[in-house]
Amino acid sequence: MIAVLGLVVGVVAGLLVRPEVPAVVEPYLPIAVVAALDAVFGGLRAMLDGIFDDKVFVVSFLSNVVVAALIVFLGDKLGVGAQLSTGVVVVLGIRIFSNAAAIRRHVFRA
Amino acid sequence: MNSHDETPENRLRKELPEEVPADGASEVVDAPEEQRSELTGRQRLAKGLWPPRVTRAQLIVAVLLFGLGFGLAVQVASNSDGDSALRGARQEDLVRILDELDDRTQRLEDEKQGLEKQRDELENSSNQAEEARKQTVEKERQLGILAGTVAAQGPGITMTIDDTKGTVEADMLLDAIQELRAAGAEAIQVNGVRVVAGTYLTDSGNSVSVDGNKINAPYRFKVIGKPQDLEPALNIPGGVVQTLEKEQATVTIERSDKIVVDALRAAKRPDYARSSSQ
Numbered sequence: 001m002i003a004v005l006g007l008v009v010g011v012v013a014g015l016l017v018r019p020e021v022p023a024v025v026e027p028y029l030p031i032a033v034v035a036a037l038d039a040v041f042g043g044l045r046a047m048l049d050g051i052f053d054d055k056v057f058v059v060s061f062l063s064n065v066v067v068a069a070l071i072v073f074l075g076d077k078l079g080v081g082a083q084l085s086t087g088v089v090v091v092l093g094i095r096i097f098s099n100a101a102a103i104r105r106h107v108f109r110a
Numbered sequence: 111m112n113s114h115d116e117t118p119e120n121r122l123r124k125e126l127p128e129e130v131p132a133d134g135a136s137e138v139v140d141a142p143e144e145q146r147s148e149l150t151g152r153q154r155l156a157k158g159l160w161p162p163r164v165t166r167a168q169l170i171v172a173v174l175l176f177g178l179g180f181g182l183a184v185q186v187a188s189n190s191d192g193d194s195a196l197r198g199a200r201q202e203d204l205v206r207i208l209d210e211l212d213d214r215t216q217r218l219e220d221e222k223q224g225l226e227k228q229r230d231e232l233e234n235s236s237n238q239a240e241e242a243r244k245q246t247v248e249k250e251r252q253l254g255i256l257a258g259t260v261a262a263q264g265p266g267i268t269m270t271i272d273d274t275k276g277t278v279e280a281d282m283l284l285d286a287i288q289e290l291r292a293a294g295a296e297a298i299q300v301n302g303v304r305v306v307a308g309t310y311l312t313d314s315g316n317s318v319s320v321d322g323n324k325i326n327a328p329y330r331f332k333v334i335g336k337p338q339d340l341e342p343a344l345n346i347p348g349g350v351v352q353t354l355e356k357e358q359a360t361v362t363i364e365r366s367d368k369i370v371v372d373a374l375r376a377a378k379r380p381d382y383a384r385s386s387s388q
Contacts, residue, residue: 001162006172007179014183021188027200029185036178043171047158048151054167061174081200106151 027076028069031085035068036061038092041099048106068092255297258304258375262297266334266369267341270362273327277357280311280318283329286350287311293343295335299373301325306375337365 021029039061046052068088075084104110162168254260269286271278287305290298298305303320312319317326333340341363344350351361 001159002164002168003171003175004159005162007175010176010179010181011183012179013176014180015187018187019184021184026188029181033178033181033185036174036181040175040178048154050151050154052167054170057167058170058174076200079202082203103151107155109152 027081027085028072031068031072031088032065034089034092035064038095038099039064041096041103045099045102045106048103256306257377258297258306258373259377261370261372261374262334263368263370264296264334265337265365265367266295266297266332267337268364268366268369269331269333269344271327271329271331271354272360272362273329273357274360275358276316276327278318278327278329278354278359280313282350282354282357283318283320284311285353286331286344289343289350290331290333290335290340293335293339295333295340297334297371299332299371301330302373304371304373304375332369332371334369334371341365 039057042060043052043057046057071088072081072085075081078084251260255262271283271286283300287298287300287309300320303309303323303325305320309321314324317324318329319325344361344363351363354361
C-alpha cells in the first residue's frame, strides 16, 4: 500500500513540480523509466509468486536503470544510440510483457 | 504469443528461486514461511495492499516507485510540450531532421520555381492572346468600315443632288462616287444605301438603282473624309458639279464635322474567291 502510495505521490509530484530536465540526463530518462518499469513488473510478479525480496528488488531496480542508461550512453558514443535504445526498449518490452503474463495468471487465474 | 512468453518466464522462474533463498533466508520477511506458501498470489497481493503496514521493504519500494513515478511524469510532461518535441532528440537525429527539412525545402523551392515559370508563361500567352484579340477586333472595325458592315462617323460632307427634271443618270452618280473616292472618301452612303467596293449603279426608268435598291431624287450623299479635299474635288471646273448643273440638276454641298454613315450591308462570304495569303 505504501509502495502504491509512493508511486502515486511521485506522479503527482512530477506533474506539479514540472522540473526542467537537465540536458545531460534527457536522452537517458525515457530508457531509465522503461527499465524501472521492467523492474517494478518483475517485483510485482515475484511478490505474487511469494518470493519477493526487497534487497533483490532494490538492486534489480537500480541496476536496470543504470545498465539501460549506460547502454544508451555507450551507444551514443559509438554513434548507434538510436538503434541501441530501440533494442533496449524492445528487450525491456518483451520482459514486461512476459512478467505481465505471469501476473495476469496469478490475479485472474487465466 | 503465450509460447513466446514461456521461455523468458521459465528462465526467470529458475533464476529467482536461486537468489531468494540466499537473500531471503538472511533477511526475514514479514510473513512466516508456512503461511506464505499456502497463500495464493491474489491473496498475497490483497494482503500487501491492505492493511497498510510500514515495513522497511514497503518503504524502500515506495521510495523507488516514487522515483519511477516522478521520472515518468516528468518525461511525459516534457514530451507532451509541443515545442520541445525536438529537445530530447539526439544530435545525429537533429542533423538528419535538418537535412530532411533542407531537402524538402529545396524540393518545394524547385517546384515553386517551376510553377511560377509555368504561370508566367501562361500569363504571357494569355497576354499575347489578348493582344492578338485586340488587334483582330481593331482590324475587323477597319475592314468593317470598308466592307460596310459597321457604322462609321467622322468629318465629311453632305452632297444633295436635286433632280427635278429626271435627267440624272447612273453614270453621273458613278462619276460623283469615283471623284469622291479619288479625293479620299472613306465611307459613302447614298439615300440609305452603303457604297462599298462591289457597289454597282444602274438606270431604272427615271431613277437610279444602287445595288438593286431603287432610289429617287433628291440623291443625298453622305461622305466621310477630309472636307477640305472632298469639296474642291467635286467643284473643279468640268467636274461633277458642273456636269450635273449642265443637266439642270442642283447640287448643294455642306461640310460637317460629324457625318454619320449608318447604312449597313451584310457581310457576304465570297462563293469563289479565297484568300491566297495562307
